[in-house]
Amino acid sequence: MHNDGVSIEYSGTGDPTRSMELLWGVGEDRPRRGPKPKLTVAGITAAAIAVADAEGLDVLTMRRVGEQLGVTAMSLYNYVPGKGELLDLMLDAVYAEVGPPAPADAPGEPVGWRARLERIARDNRALYLRHPWLLRVATSRPVLGPHTIAKYDRDLRAVDGLGLTDIDMDLLVQLVNDYVHGAVRGAVEDAQAVRSTGITDLEWWEAHAPLLARVFDPERFPVAARVGSAAGEEYQAAHDPSRAFEFGLKVLLDGVEANLPPR
């Protein structure tokens, strides 16, 4: 077996200039000659997202995407320069789901910075849960697609007008996004471990308890022993995946509140 784990991919490995042209639809003068294209960039992107959503990033291969569209892998290269650029397109496409920034006074928009940041955090969490592969795509030097920028704008509006410097606004938005990424990552990976291995947490624990009992000395690590077993039991008894998330979010936003400039 080549890779029975979950291989994570890197966005931006392709030619970023080409990615950006694709993202912004530059140079889309319709081809004048030759056979009608069976595919579109948007269609390929959607198919790739569907594959990644359903089967994970490690099954997302050019051959698999082609198959999804009734086409060979190499056909895709008529539309997309390579897999790296396709990942860039996938990223920007899912960011479209959070929607464009709305005016602050639009009906239904949360009022107050705290409600707005909570909304952003929860929307991001939902996005990660819908597209778990997002957590595994590194976004270093992000390709600035239209929806990526829209999301950035939307995020920033949550903390605009509070007397923060531009720099601090940027830092704050990044802080919230970093937190959400980290918090969801753990939860999603747990769930995927269950699905991909077919072993539940309980079974896993029971399989390893005997070995741990033999090698682990609770005297040496008393706090870990106590808290670990307490957390394990709680986790078994009433596992609410959003509880840790909401706990951390509250703590984080309390900290933000303490660091806002006086009104």
Place this chain on the structure above:
Amino acid sequence: MHNDGVSIEYSGTGDPTRSMELLWGVGEDRPRRGPKPKLTVAGITAAAIAVADAEGLDVLTMRRVGEQLGVTAMSLYNYVPGKGELLDLMLDAVYAEVGPPAPADAPGEPVGWRARLERIARDNRALYLRHPWLLRVATSRPVLGPHTIAKYDRDLRAVDGLGLTDIDMDLLVQLVNDYVHGAVRGAVEDAQAVRSTGITDLEWWEAHAPLLARVFDPERFPVAARVGSAAGEEYQAAHDPSRAFEFGLKVLLDGVEANLPPR
């Protein structure tokens, strides 16, 4: 080219039971017959870490690790069941670097929960900077190696005795670790993008500015335009990578303070 990006790997894809036996040194009865082993599990782990540190996770192949040790890839399989288990070993090995938990009253130990949590966060950050590939290894269903447990114990001691429930202690430690992971991830990936592509941030920006100027409408995203360019300039002028980290850490710990039980 097969994968010019950075492929990220998954710990725990091998047989976790076998990994734990390796981690705890179970069944290490010395071989009675046959040629002397040229290698050791610890040596292989160290070599793999060296490769990953120096060249990144995408160059970490069994063939490459073998080469590092003057041996073919297949030799490694006499010591380690597969690459997944090797990753488990690498993880636990680097956790050893943070050192065993020390008694709270040992000389040099920070006093007070806040100083202890800061220490943990900064130690973790330093660990990620030394071993950037750590950020790319998913730790779902972590294999409970000795140093992993020691680290957990060490982390928990920072918040022990504050009147928190065991569950809240666990959540709090996880919160800090999640934050550090998220914050360092962005910074490290930026740096790696520069190294692996040979393009500096300034060059990258200059290459894309013309296209962006053509397609990006600042009227539509005024906040992003303003803050983005301010952040970009600041970033160019005086880039202190630890600034964002310390900012976030302060905010987070202020939030923790607001959520501690009254003394």
Place this chain on the structure above:
DNA sequence: CCATTTTAATGTACGTCGTAAATAGTTTAC
């Protein structure tokens, strides 16, 4: 000491991946 047994290291091979290059087929422009 030698034959047997056990273990380590190697060599070869398979099926996977991304994608370069060559080829075949299709549509439009002149």
Place this chain on the structure above:
DNA sequence: GTAAACTATTTACGACGTACATTAAAATGG
């Protein structure tokens, strides 16, 4: 109608993890 432009397929290459078969080396039992 022919040439040019374009799309889709086929084939092939070098990488990957690792199964399998083979060879070499050490310790044991006689």
